[in-house]
Amino acid sequence: MSVRDQILAKVRANQPVDERPLPDLTSFPVRTSEVLDQFMTVLSTIGGKPVRVADYAEIAAYLHEHPYPGRIISSIPALQHLAEPIPENADPHELENVELAIITGTFGVAENSAIWVTEANYQQRVVPFICQHLAIVLPMDALVANMHQAYERLQGQEYGFGVFIAGPSKTADIEQSLVLGAHGARTMTVFLLEHV
Amino acid sequence: MSTKPKHPELSERFNADEPRVDWHDATLWWIRQKRDKAAHTLYEDWESLRNTASAIKDNVLGNLADYLESFERQATTNGAIVHWAADAAEHNQIVLSLLQQAGAKRMVKSKSMLTEECHLNEYLTENGIEVVDTDLGERIVQLADEPPSHIVMPCIHWKKEEIGELFHQHLGTPKGNADPQLLTEAARQHLRDKFLSRRVALTGVNFAVAETGEFVVCTNEGNADMGVHLADVHIACMGIEKIIPRREHLGVFLRLLARSATGQPITTYSSHFKSPRKGAQLHIVLVDNGRSQQLGREAFRNSLKCIRCGACMNTCPVYRRSGGHSYHNAVAGPIGAILAPNLDMSKNADLPFASTLCGSCSNVCPVKINIHEQLYEWRQELTRQGKVDFGKKMGLKMMSTVLSSPMVYRSMGKMGRWTMRVMPGMVSNSFNPWFKQREMPAAPKESFRDWYLKNRS
Incomplete structure (x- = not known):
């Protein structure tokens, strides 16, 4: 018998036999209608920066006012005058010197301000981690209240890699002092976009 | 019986420095309070979330073999390679052979309590592999040649001045500087170099979904992702109890995990790995190491529900005042004390006694493990098995005569x-x-x- 079969046989012999049905997940109602307010408040609390914008022109204007010196990459066609496109088949190590990455978020979650992104949003898996600063463009109406609604949206979705990102990279390992910018992005700006 | 120092003696050493114990106690209590605050923001759903999480895990324990098979099937379809390890030694051998196949002598690793349990670092080092732990807290204890003292905050017992000195020696930071910002930045630069130069990255697994074959890794620092997305080979090691049935169940566990652990609404990154990056390899190592045995112990099987949030440690009056190392086990605190005897009764017979049985651990546990009841059950079981030392046994016999x-x-x-x-x-x-x-x-x-x-x- 292979190790696999031995383990499975042992588990089968030892697992409890009583009926243990899966619980119902519909008992978690949406508790807020103010998803945008909650999203922005929570994002600020966890060290992110929410910025409301009407359109891509306002994002460009914001970046003009808050310039990032260095390499800027983006997967968003409307921002191509500001950033180089993300090289799809390049060695991910070539992204080592990226100062700012601007990518699209699929949707955001109000209760924890996490934003769902998959590699389809930005071609290279390492992008939101290796950049010094991260900006995510999120359509204002793409917000859900809680994680249950989030996974309803992800029901049956296909992705090779997907991640909820909530704020900048952080650590409190040294005497519980919060420091932003552990290994991933030092800052996270979220452009909440009114007109897509 | 082993002659290695036991919990009472190790606690006594920790208690030699009283102000330090007070500081340790207060720090952990502060984290417990952050957990309370986070739980209260969801007061309408919190208890129902705990019940639901516990019921999902009940279902998992009753159907674990089928779920494991489903996970393996789906993960394989997704392009991952699944390995099975009966014990720590097999797990370590598999990881070493994957490194050898890749022709790699160096590896980055993000936090995995399973690899601590298996003593993977020591094994790989003996076999000529350099392992760099990339979680800041883990890197600190690794540089100091110590095991983590807490499953979520590995260097919770270290003062910043001591970390400043450690970094001065190893990373060349200015002597006498203990600024967390500066020290974290030094670690960022030091580890970024490792991320960019290592071709194999190992991670733990927080949840593995039977339905889809994907698994989720939660970090705040982003170290797991920095390692994996820059490496050619990703090795993910998980205990077989990490399985959950469906993707939608992640909604329940991700709402509970970070709130219970640190009081955050969610960790910064909840990464869902389903298939390997184009041109890269993904290996998943499924490890038993005593779990199937624990599954068969009716009184103790619920301990397998644990999602490793550490809330039971932060609240425990004994852990807070004795420190993680006093438990001489990869997982410390109340949960460690009910997991450890399953692995080795003789070596860990002292741990279920390292408790006041106050029940606070059970009250904060996000998956409602009856931890304090299991501690009490273990005391009886260990006594029946003759694992309790003579003095304690006689003392209890005398108590029993007096009290009856x-x-x-x-x-x-x-x-x-x-x-x-x-x-x-x-x-x-x-x-x-x-x-x-x-x-x-x-x-x-x-x-x-x-x-x-x-x-x-």
């Missing part, structure tokens, strides 16, 4: 009160463990019973 006979109880009480009043030196001395770190109370002249009999009219 009212007459003996009364006369012993009388003798005790008399001794404490007339010859306090008989009890207030170093032979009496109750005298350590505390004064004995003043003995009254009469017992409550005597007083009551006189005054009840």
Whole structure:
């Protein structure tokens, strides 16, 4: 018998036999209608920066006012005058010197301000981690209240890699002092976009 | 019986520095309070989330073999390669052989309590592999050549001045500088170089989904992702109990995990790995190492529900005042004390006694493990198995005689009160463990019973 079969046989012999049905997940109602307010408040609390914008022109204007010196990459066609496109088949190590990455978020979650992104949003898996600063463009109406609604949206979705990102990279390992910018992005700006 | 120091002796060492114990205690209590605050923001859903999480895990324990097969099937379809390890030694051999296949002598690793449990680092180092732990807290204890003292905050027992000195020696930070911002930045630069130059990255697994074959890794620092997305080979190691049935169940567990652990609404990154990056390899190592055995122990199987949030440690009055290393096990605290005896009863027979049985651990547990009841069950089981030392056994036998006979109880009480009043030196001395770190109370002249009999009219 292979190790696999031995383990499975042992588990089968030892697992409890009583009926243990899966619980119902519909008992978690949406508790807020103010998803945008909650999203922005929570994002600020966890060290992110929410910025409301009407359109891509306002994002460009914001970046003009808050310039990032260095390499800027983006997967968003409307921002191509500001950033180089993300090289799809390049060695991910070539992204080592990226100062700012601007990518699209699929949707955001109000209760924890996490934003769902998959590699389809930005071609290279390492992008939101290796950049010094991260900006995510999120359509204002793409917000859900809680994680249950989030996974309803992800029901049956296909992705090779997907991640909820909530704020900048952080650590409190040294005497519980919060420091932003552990290994991933030092800052996270979220452009909440009114007109897509 | 092993002669290695046990929990009482190790706690005594930790308690030699009293201000440090107070600081450790206060730090962990502060984290417990952050957990309370986070739980209260969801007060309408919190208890129902805990019940739901516990019920999902009940279902998992009852159907684990089928879920494991489903996970393996789906993960394989997704392009991952699944390995099975019966114990720590097999797990370590698999990881080493994957490194050898890749021709790699160096590896980055993000936090995985399973690899601590298997002592993977020591094994790989003996076999000529350099392992760099990339979680900041883990890197700190690794540089200091120590195991983590907490499953979520590995260097919670370290003061920033000591970390400053450690980094001065190893990373060349300015001597005497203990600024967390500066030290974190130094670690960021130091580890970024490792991320960019290592071709194999190992991670743990927080949840693995039977339905889809994907698994989720939660970090705040982003170290797991920095390692994996820059490496050619990703090795993910998981205990077989990490399985959950469906993707939608992640909604329940991700709402509970970070709130229970640190009081955050969610960790910064909740990464869902389903298939390998184009041109890269993904290996998943499924490890039993005693879990199937624990599954068969009815009184203890619920311990397999644990999602490793550490809330039971932060709240535990014993853990807070004895420190993680006093548990001499990869997982410390109350949950460690009910997991460890399953792995080795003789070596860990002291741990279920390292508790006041106050029940606080069970009250904060996000998956409602009856931790304090299991601690009590383990004490009985270990005594039955003859794993409890003679002194403790005789002491308890004597207690039982005294407490089961009212007459003996009364006369012993009388003798005790008399001794404490007339010859306090008989009890207030170093032979009496109750005298350590505390004064004995003043003995009254009469017992409550005597007083009551006189005054009840």
